[in-house]
Amino acid sequence: xxxxxxxxxxxxxxxxxxxxxxxxxxxxxxxxxxxxxxxxxxxxxxxxxxxxxxxxxxxxxxxxxxxxxxxxxxxxxxxxxxxxxxxxxxxxxxxxxxxxxxxxxxxxxxxx
Amino acid sequence: xxxxxxxxxxxxxxxxxxxxxxxxxxxxxxxxxxxxxxxxxxxxxxxxxxxxxxxxxxxxxxxxxxxxxxxxxxxxxxxxxxxxxxxxxxxxxxxxxxxxxxxxxxxxxxxxx
Numbered sequence: 443x444x445x446x447x448x449x450x451x452x453x454x455x456x457x458x459x460x461x462x463x464x465x466x467x468x469x470x471x472x473x474x475x476x477x478x479x480x481x482x483x484x485x486x487x488x489x490x491x492x493x494x495x496x497x498x499x500x501x502x503x504x505x506x507x508x509x510x511x512x513x514x515x516x517x518x519x520x521x522x523x524x525x526x527x528x529x530x531x532x533x534x535x536x537x538x539x540x541x542x543x544x545x546x547x548x549x550x551x552x553x554x
Numbered sequence: 555x556x557x558x559x560x561x562x563x564x565x566x567x568x569x570x571x572x573x574x575x576x577x578x579x580x581x582x583x584x585x586x587x588x589x590x591x592x593x594x595x596x597x598x599x600x601x602x603x604x605x606x607x608x609x610x611x612x613x614x615x616x617x618x619x620x621x622x623x624x625x626x627x628x629x630x631x632x633x634x635x636x637x638x639x640x641x642x643x644x645x646x647x648x649x650x651x652x653x654x655x656x657x658x659x660x661x662x663x664x665x666x667x
Contacts, residue, residue, distance in 0.1 A: 480655075484589060487595050532658070540661075541660035542661050544658040544660075547655055
């Protein structure tokens, strides 16, 4: 059965810390892996990863995919209280319907 | 057991038709949502129901109408389908309407031809 597993489930850090969030997957017919930040009405799209070893970067956030070992990490450096959110990982399958298999998310709390 | 399930997973239909997408959650959550994902993977919220009551109704055409027969179900009905309605639609649920940890369905890919 296809699955996406995120770890840790929750994390509490202090401002300025660096965090690494993990997403591992077992999905047939992999197409892409997506990261979202969920805090208010709708998850905010962060990254889409399709190729191994190519780091995607946006400010203090970066992500990389390893298609051989079937995982991705999301790094946040110099965390701020505004980074507090749930970070969702989802894997998009190929094929006609291109469904997304969602992880349960990592709840990150950044304390001042 | 699937926590949030949507049916159908894939739907191709002609312009002008009326179609429904069903969503069911077995998590006992009070709040359910419908999102539309665009071609850039952005998710936009459409509707949210808390205990069968509409609490979020974003600016969507009134051809889209959610229906919640009970708190475990939130169906999306679309009238007079247009080409621009083609997208992937996601259903989700959360324990309450502040719902930071939401559980998502796998999506329904709607293609209007």
